[in-house]
Amino acid sequence: MTDTPAIILEAKGITKKFPGVLANDNVNFDLHKGEIHALLGENGAGKSTLMNVLYGLYKPDEGDVLVEGNQMVLNSSRDAIKHGIGMVHQHFMLVPVFTVTENIMLGAETDHRAAPNELPLAKLDRAEVAQKVRDLSHQYGLEVDPNAVVGDLSVGVQQRVEIVKALYRKANILILDEPTAVLTPQEADDLFRIMHELTDKGVSIVFITHKLKEVLKVADRITVMRAGRVVGSANPKESNEQKLASLMVGREVILTVQKKPAEPKEDMLVVNDLRVKDVRGLEAVRGVSFIVRAGEVLGLAGVQGNGQTELAEALSGLRVSESGQFSIGGHNLTGKPPRQITEAGLADIPEDRQRHGLVLGYTIADNLALCDYYHMPFSKGVVIQQNQVDANARKLIEDYDVRTPSPYIAAGKLSGGNQQKVIVARELSRPVKLVLASQPTRGLDVGSIEYIHKQIIAMRDRGVAVLLVSAELDEILSLSDRIAVMYRGEIVTTVDRKDTSREQLGLLMAGVHEPA
Amino acid sequence: MDWKRFGFIAIIIVVLFGGVVAVGQAQQRPLLIVTSMLATTIAVATPLTLGALSGVFCERAGVVNIGIEGMMLASAFFGWLAAIYMFHVFEYPTGISITVGALFAIITGMLMGLLHAVLSITFKVDQIIGGTVINILAVGLTGFLNRQMFFGKGSVFEGSIPNSPGILPAIHVPITEILSPLCGANSPLCIENIAAINRVFDQKPIALSAIILVFVSHYVLFNTRWGLRTRAVGEHPKAADTVGINVIKMRYANVLIGGAFAGLAGAYFTIESVPSFEPLLTNGRGFISLAAMIFGNWTPIGAWAAALVFGASSALQINMQIFRAVIPPHLAFLQQSYIVGLIPYILTMIILTGIIGKTTPPAADGVPYEK
Amino acid sequence: TPPATEAPTQAPAPTEAPTEAPTAAPTEPPVVEPTAADCPKAEVFCVGLVTDVGKINDKSFNQSAWEGVLQSQTDGVADIVQYIETTDAKDYAKNIGTFGDAGFDVIVTVGFALGEATVAAATTYPDVNFIGVDQFQAAEADGVAGLNFPEDQAGFLVGALAASMSKSHKIGAVCGTDVVPPVWRFGEGYKAGAAYADGMNGTTTEVFVVYHSDVGFDKTFTDPEWGAQTATSMMDNGADAIFGCGGITGNGAITAAAQAGSYAIGVDTDQYLTLPEAAPRMLSSAMKLITPGVAELIAAAKDGSITYGNVFGHAGYAPFHDVAGEVPAEVSAMMETLNAALLDGSVKTEVPPVKP
Amino acid sequence: MQSEKQTNSLSKFTSSLKRFIEWIDPILVPLLAILTSMIVGGIIIKSVGGDPILAYKGLLEGSFGSAELGPVKSQRAMSETAVWATPYIFAGLAVALAFKGGLFNIGAEGQLALGAVFSSLIGYALPGWLGVDLPTIIHLPLAILGGLVMGGIWAGIVGALKAYTGGHEVINTIMMNYIALNSTSFLLNGVMKDPSPTNVIARTPLIAESARFAPMFEGLRVHWGFVLALFTAVFIWWLLNKTTLGFEIRTVGANPDAAHYAGVNVKRTLILTMFISGALAGMAGAIEVTGLNYRHELGFSQGYGFDAIAIALLGKSHPIGVVLASILFAAMRNGATRMQFLTQMPVDLISMIQAFILLFVAADAIVRFIFHIKSTGERVVLTRGWGG
Ligand SMILES: Nc1ncnc2c1ncn2[C@@H]1O[C@H](COP(=O)(O)OP(=O)(O)OP(=O)(O)O)[C@@H](O)[C@H]1O
Ligand SMILES: Nc1ncnc2c1ncn2[C@@H]1O[C@H](COP(=O)(O)OP(=O)(O)OP(=O)(O)O)[C@@H](O)[C@H]1O
């Protein structure tokens, strides 16, 4: 193309260091007026960092940011907002106990002040802001109830609130950091519609995602980052998934997992009409029944917040179920404490690795003994046998190729992927009957993902039952032998991997299919 | 608002008062007992209320403050010291000296608040440790200076503690003047009753301002831009940051405000209640304030209600001893101030068990903010 | 002011120290002032004071005792005077020992709590004279003079006074903890005195006595805020004369009473002088003449006339000062006779030395 | 070649130096904090016209003696320091252990008082109840056990409240303090008051000879309780670092969720941690009774519980650190008398210096800044707010 479209936002030579990490390394990036510019890159590539720089949250160590050609200093997001930049963060930036209105007005409040310079103690004008919110949501088809408390809203709606929040601040540049990560395909499509409405109204959008299909679908331009650098750009019309993937990782990636057909044996995990309440006391799992057989992988698909988390916590004993029961290898373990369930043969790769899986302050060695410290060989009687703990650590670090200088550094100092490897090593090295893997590869780069997927399949082939809980459709599809879809706390259907497709699952996850 | 909690508190206060009336009526007219107890309750609750408000502002902004005790103690001392200097050294009239004393108390509170802020916000010291440092420092500092200022070499007072210029006078609310005409000439009892009721409202300036401040604070926290931002910073600082609110500044500001409240509480002891300073004179009331804050679920009005419970139960203690003579034998144990003295502490623990609604602190309370 | 109040000071004291005592010291060649280091020397007379857990500026018995020591210095009796403040009960022995080792001639220990430690020290340091303020000697110990005061009499006097002056016929006393015998004697004496006055005046007076026993032991004497609240509450219940007996806690009550225009009654010393904020309404004080008592005993120790065992100091009541005008002649007359009667024993308070 | 060797040996040297720094860092910062505080204290003394050198000389002599004081007084000085250190070590360990378990025990004060009360009760009353004279081997351990159990239960209640209702231990221990102190006054003025006719004080009777520690040396007050304290410190270190229970306590302290996931019974561990903590505090009281005072009296052991917090922080919650910190605080408290005697400096000065020490230890960033030591990154975190 010969005509140079108006560049509305530009980053020149941005470099940003964090202790031990070069998050952005002389990055150049620009955004044209009214376009959707996709930013691709594996985890830790530096995408969010770059966006946080553009949004004034991080000060770059080097480089400049230009808005409509003129250079400017962004000391805080306040400045960015002033220049019409809005951002929807990867992790939502909403105060759960506030109402939608309060969240939207926060930092840009309107109150009954006579003059703007007087003390900010006048009463907030909630009504007026609420009205503005209604207008905006009509204008862009973003339905939100201004008076709802954010904590009670679904992630999809929360995301709308975030967008309205940006529009309320008259943003004409919108940064969306992994907005689709938590959405059903349908919700995602809805989002894409909104994005186009916005671009039609002259808003320019930076769109960050890991999902190559989406990129090819909505983006006008694509830029790819790796290890803090921009490694290339692509035109969606001329590119395809394979190309983008290789560009992202820097080598040929096998996007599919090789595995031979499963040889299922006896029923290992039997769940019968299980009901579980969530933190807020609402019933999150509503009478779920299913079976996982030895030697097969059952994939539990579903959008976050449909009860998978609670179900997994119930099965690992972290959460007590209201009613129903479940058994592993024939032992009824309903309502039993975690230790008893572990001893019955459960290997639990928890969803939240830093909250449940690890004690970040402990050494890798201690973390590797976290679940077995109390019996032989790690302790005789009440006395811990440190040498045994250390020996075990050295072996597992070797076997599971955990990248660490020594077994004695704190787990918190490891990168996400290596932290996950520590957990996988600990759990899979035990004699187990059932592996419960919740979001096992979340936040990991492709290398780590490949490795962990291999481990899971290996367990399956050794005749262990595997229950894989994941929000990543691709992960479910590539690992599972059978797939159960969870929606609103119930299992909508259980299908054989062979008899289903991405699209069908997407619909099921979205709840289309159930008698209205 | 949390009616269950307030109902519970109301019941407790009624019971405490009822108990004393039941015992004391043999010796005193119930109305007089009640008004007297009310007056005591309000007065005793004053420093607790202000202390609790101090906690509310700090913790709503996400900074745990167990240093209230130390802040109060230091403020009580320096306020008193300033008053004495103004009066004796610079020879200002009483009124000015006292007022300056009160101001100094508040400033001292803010300085202690500043210290807490620097420790816990800037240096990210564990906030409980920061508070402990403040408490210990205050004891040492006041004890040392209390001696040095008067008995030290070259002290302007040559080894004697001069008299403080005095204390704030009670403000008379002219209820009697207004209402007594309604009684008609021939009913002295009626006038006496009105006077008794009037007595409840004749409080001293800090006591009255404490009550006003409770409602002002409540309004500010829940209905103004300042309050919205303060609470945002205490609930989800990163979210506040992303909309351009300076988390650090907000926290500093609120901890300073908290310090000012603690300072006013300190002023109550030496500028309003009694015109003398004693080492450790706060006697752990700072910690009770903390309990009141939690008891009141981090809301100013709730904290005030809680403080009133503590006030009421010490009113009970005092009156039970006053009416000792007429306590019926089967209630003799009530004379044991040791036993009566336990009531507020046990109540607090009951509240903390969450039987009367769970208390929920701000989500980011006690968590230093890392970008 | 009524002559009665002279009684304390003109009372027979342990024989006066000879005025030439100071100069009696052998011709001193050293031009330098003697320091604590010189105490072992015979010609340097050193007096040390050990406080109870508390400070020498407590406006109460520690301070009064220390002023007695200072007075002995100004009288030229003592060359060196020093104090050690106790911060913890376990240091009693050590603090006393510090003076003993330094060769001090007289060691004043203040408060009943130091009683046992003092007696013990007397055996360790046989040639030191010990003065135990408020230390009742159950058995006479060699080297220890326990300086005690009839607090019940002091309380009795002001109790009678308060009862006679009260218009509402309701009076109050706000005291420290009754765990401490002198405090208890003040309180009970106050009641007895009021009853006695009722007998004389044919009135019936309600007496509220409240002890502050519901806090940590160290707090009971140092809680002015509580004292003020209690006094206020008593006045709300009609009391128009408040006796504050118990260190700082009492001071709180006294000030509150005076602020409210009721009669305030002090304790230990003439608090008209130590609590000016209460002075305008200060009716009187139940006095324990600690300062002269200590000074006299020190002098006696120097000239060897000191007697061991229990030495009784004097109780009295302070002048009416500013409110003298309000005190009817017959009342002040009654007080004088009553004071005399207590001194010669013709009237007894009937208050046992310790709480039964 | 040559230069290579040099650089090489140089780098070896620097690296070993770095390792050394890292190794002593945990001790280094507190030491510098103490130094800094002493300097600040000296400045204050000077500013009020005192003589810092003489004051610190007094402090040192008073706590550890000196040649010019002579052997007898020096021994007595050291003995008294040990006497002071004994309850500090126990109480300090109590707070430190709770810290390790993620709990803040402000209640050592009350647990200590009740421990003393019940230890003396067993000390004076038990033989009477049983109608037999007990031998020391039985009576003394029982007396200590009494205090231990009582303190443990008192704190255990708070632990249980936290485990089952989430009621925050800071407030609850404070409340339990008041309750404990009131109850103590109540008992010592009532049923437990020493009935002997000459007694006027709220105190228990003397405990039986058979319930007393023997003094370690004739004529000195230091008793075997001090040695017991040292052993206890070692035991607690072993418990925390070498046993499964210790692992559980630390894990719950570091990350309760992970502990739960790892199969640790979190509730039980919370309660147990508080119990052990309270038991240690109770022992502090019991040892004061059986080793030093032979009775409990109102006004004994004021404020140890609060000093213990400072001590635990100063000792970085490490048992050995606690011992060192206790001896430091003991020395300061004990030496204060002589400092006062020599300079007439008010004792409050000590509290102030101690406050500064704590300040600089807590905000080690300040000290690191002053002395240009780079941070090791780890930061003590005791509380995640009031969440409980
Ligand atoms: N505040 C921080 N402090 C230290 N390191 C950080 C910080 N934020 C990010 N990093 C590191 O910088 C690198 C880039 O992080 P960034 O979040 O930008 O990656 P990303 O491309 O957004 O990855 P993801 O797809 O997971 O969001 C990563 O190694 C990350 O761990
Ligand atoms: N918020 C943060 N604060 C401090 N350091 C961080 C933060 N996030 C990440 N890091 C550090 O940055 C480095 C990279 O972290 P990150 O989790 O992004 O690794 P990664 O790029 O995702 O690689 P992996 O595939 O192993 O997850 C690690 O050393 C990690 O400790």
Ligand SMILES: [Mg+2]
């Ligand atoms: Mg990552």
Ligand SMILES: [Mg+2]
């Ligand atoms: Mg990101």
